[in-house]
Amino acid sequence: MKTFFLNIVSTIRANKRLWVLFLTLAKVSSTSAQSNMLNEYVQEGLRNSQTLKQQQFSLQKAVYALEEAKALFKPNISFNTTISAAQGGRKIEIPVGDLVNPVYTTLNALTNSTKFPQISNTSEQLVPKDFYDLRFKTTMPILNAEIKYNQAIKKEQISVQQTEIQVYKRELVRDIKIAYFNYLKATEAIKVYENALKILQESERVNESLIKNGSANPTVLVRTRNEISKIDAEISNAKGNQLNASAYFNFLLNKDFNAKIEIDNLDTSVLNLNLEEGHREELDKIQAGININKQLVGLSQSYKKLKVGASLDLGSQGRFAHIASSDKNFFNPNAFVLVGVSFDLPVYSFGRNQLKVKQAEMDLAALDTQAQQVKNQLALQAETAQNSLNSAKKVYESKASQISTADRYYRDMLRRYKEGSLNFIELLDAQTQITTAQLQQSISLFDVWQKWVEVERAKASYELK
Template sequence: MKTLKIYANPFIAIKLANNKVVLLLLVSISFLIDAKAQSDILNQYVQEGLKNSQIIKQQQFSLQKAVYALEEAKALFKPNVSFNTTVSAAQGGRKIEIPVGDLVNPVYTTLNALTNSNKFPQISNSSEQLVPKDFYDLRFKTTMPILNAEIRYNQAIKQEQITVQQTEIQVYKRELVRDIKAAYFNYLKATEAVKVYENALKILQESERVNESLIKNGSANPTVLVRTRNEIAKIDAEISNAKGNQLNAAAYFNFLLNKDFNANIQIENLNTSLLDLNLEDGHREELDKIQAGININKQLVGLSQSYKKLKVGASLDVGSQGRFAQIASADKNFFSPNAFVLVGVSFDLPVYSFGRNQLKVKQSEMDLAALDTQAQQVKNQLALQTEMAQNSLSSSKKVFESKASQISTAERYYRDMLRRYKEGNLSFIELLDAQTQITTAQLQQSISLYDVWLKWTDLERAKASYEIK
């Protein structure tokens, strides 16, 4: 009777009733590169990471801050109303002498003589402090810019800063998508390494059983059993190290998802199909960020040139001025006759500043020229990144295909060596070498498998092919 056995490494074999393993088919594992055909589990993890990312939430706050800054810039064109009050009290200081008595008393004396009465009493000269002894100034002040180029440029700069922050969020999202996928593939790689070493342990344990049987029959030296158990101890150590790497890979993956480090990770077998290297080219937000920076510097050039433009503003003051004694007076109203209304229009036009403003303009123009040059450099860097990622993916795919064929050879070589060893025609060292070749081939093939996925992830990032919602 024939039974089917699926191995942990990516090939299919048939185990016959006589326990002879015959390799039937080696499947060349490659991938569905289109994002729609990718692992549903991995896509769910990506969306979960984007949703839970604390850094994205922080950047969302920064974006909202930029929106508020724009609203603040727009509000600068609207009237500003403030309430101002000044209350002062003074003692001493210069005085103004007012000779009221000297001027009026002779007239009053004459009038009393003419009327034969004392209706016009004599008065004394008076003096007033130049600094008022008690004084208040209460007003509502309203100011409003009518013509101001600086405010207009400031508003345009704030608008571009929103664009910069939006592109920052998109760029980070793409980086996070790549990191999550890479962490997932590294976890699968570590998991597969554990499986490979466990398979190697099973082979060594089978060798131990065979050696024990040969020693009982007097066909083998007992020292081979010591060597076998020594190799088993080495593989146990490798398994412990591989499991440690697996735990670290899981912790980092869960960290990116903002989950408990020990949270369970679902594993889905990768789809196999003809590898498609032609990913669609997406839009790189880095270029938008550079363009927004150029736009900001253009506005800064305009802002530095606005010194030549006239500024016009308007103001309105409504309030009351007077002395405290007038407030306490019963026959005086607080606002009348002390109330006042003051309307003003201001004009500001710089005339000469010894070239300082022109030098500021030159500095802004140099910043703009530097950004223009940087934009072309970034375009070249992005193109180089895509080209290198494409080449790396092609190379890693070829390496994987070559490693897959090596497994078949190592399996066949080991079976031949095991048969000869049982017949007594082969030393144990040679059999052990064949066992090591199987483990090495399986491990290298597993590494090359996930290296292809990792290189593909780099290409997807370089081309910005993943659709960010």
Template sequence: MFSRILRLICFSTVLIGFGYEAVAQDQALQDYIAQGLKNNQGIKQQGLLLERNMYALKEAKTFFLPEVNFSTSYLDSRGGRKISIPIGDLLNPVYSSLNALTNSTAFPQVENVNQTFNPRNYYDAKFRTSLPIYNAEITYNTKIRKEQINFQQAEVDVYKRELVKEIKLAYYACLQADEAIRILESAVSLARENVRFNQTLVKNDKAIRTVVSRSENELIGLQAKWEDAKNQAENANAYLNFLVNNSLDTKVNLQKRDQLIVEADSSAAGRREELLKLESLYKINNLSGQLAKAAAMPRLATFIDLGSQGEFVKFNGDTRYYLFGVTLDWRVFASNRTQYKAKQAQLESQATGEQISQVEQQLQLQAQTASNRLKSAVQIFQAARSQTALSQQYYQDQQKLYREGQLLYIELLDAQNRLIGDQLQQSISYLNVQTRSAELERAKASYVFSN
């Protein structure tokens, strides 16, 4: 039974050398990372936001292109202001004289005209095609949209790197929970063997009944811990499945521990996406300042109207028209509004620049701290492995003495509990090495995403 535990520990322990980095090359883990990057719901959300920004850029570019709009209106009125035109007073005396001279009625009398200002039964329908010739605001808006895409892309990459770290930690937690189950399973088997052996001793009057009761209670306690370890494993498996967007009860594929290879991470540190985000934000603030200044610059555009206007339902050569024009819009005075907006953008850029310097130092500190933590974790794991080996030898010696009747059961039980505790501690310390390794990889941004 003891040799079985020894083999389990030897197979489950992976030798880790000294160094600042350690990366586990586990194909099952890499498969989960690839699946998470493809199916994780958070990644999909970030991808949709990136796609939205791309369409925003396409929208901004359309402002350089012609725009065609159709508009129509119909007007009908009664009353209102009028203008009197004395056509009758002017023409009727002349017409009367002409009728008298010609002895005819060829020139009839006309009434004075009262014309209202408001149109009556009038429509106007037209297609207007407009095209900007010069508008600096459109140019800077387009540049801002482009930079917002870079900002969102960096946001996506930040989420991806964080997801990779979380998947690794979840996978390592599953491995550690599985290892704890194996250790406690072996411990339960060992406790059962002790119960059987103690019952034989009592039966042969070589030990008192208390020894059996104590060993049975110890078995019950180990079985409870075993069941708790199984529940912890289920929780760890469910979290990993959640990260990769699987059903929570999907069985996790864990690569056997003796197949793992741990080696130094020789990849160079990458550029942290958090800095790329801030750099994009800095550029956006600068462009916003230029956009504010562009509001004071002239805007030149041209347009052409093709339409028809006249009495309602009439459409002919007299009603059709075209109108071509060029417009110039130049804000001459706005109480320094443009300067104030430009100053705001300038101060935001300066604040972002200071934030970049601060974040650079924070990230350097994070990487250095993660490196030191990994070094400490490796040393703790090696100490735990050495302690476990010592506990194994101690338990083996104590078990031999107990079977020869030269040791109390409580002393054997103490050696057994120490061995189980050291085994679990070694498993935990190995998980801690893997965790610190993933944290260092995240701090260095050294994980390379496959295309």
């Protein structure tokens, strides 16, 4: 029985040292003090995140969209050609014979010759039988407010995407840390149960010896083995939780689900330090949205502004039959240059444009109101996260006190058991209370860490690189 008692005492002392470590204050930064290993995992997760890579693609797409908007002010050159052939349709009758033949007859009579033959009337097909229109068309806006506002909107959309990336990074940092603590929580639970199992196995060996010597009732052994079965089941459940926690943690790091997770010592002194307030990117996102809506208001009001554009056409058009019968260059006979300047100024649209402006103004007003609401929500998130952390610390302190109480209770039960005034079932119950207290304290410690991570996220204290 001596070994059995020593195992209990050593377990209690180990948890007391953990408690003392928790109360020790050290002036260290909140990022480096947690765990160098954990910070390395966080950086690995930020590097390997597939979602972040997707968002980087979206950011690059927004950059390309801005470049496209800038290119709208530059000339646009296109090549257009039309080749047509037609048969039938309306015709234009041309009475050439009726007009010319009397003159030709008179001339032949005067010259006493047949130099002027008679010709027939003719007709021309209204739709050309063979026709081509070939041109290089150049257009360029000179004055267009819509293009200017569109360019400004694309620029703000880049800011929105950049803040989206920063927000996701903070969310990923929080998820990785919480997943890491969940893994440590499951690992620590396994250790507590395995320690309890060793104590019960030692108790089983001692009770078997006592029964052989006639100093104990055989039912004591039955109860011990029953408790061993329960602990075995708890260990299996804890290992399942550990596997799940490990798989999720590795998933966040984009690694194999069964990859080994290194466990580093955690400096609990950081839990008592006040985290500094950082800048919440969500506010930048809201502000970028407001800026976009301001540009949309300007865009809707741009209908009142004059639009000026210029165009230049270089080309050739005509009939293939004429070209085929001509000895000149293909383009020269029918080449043309066409220069144009366009002006567009709406006069009246029965109020449609003004209503569009009103709609854009209402969207902007709604977003301004939302900005204040988001500020309040972020402040509330930070406040509730800090309150939850304070409560978790108090729970941890109470669990440490419970271990001390369970220790005293067990020693009293042990003394009475040695004196023969207590049965083994009551002693086993005291030992179970210590195991439960140890497990609850371990869980409560990692609950404190997780609440601390929530505060870090709510205050945006983690320094993103």
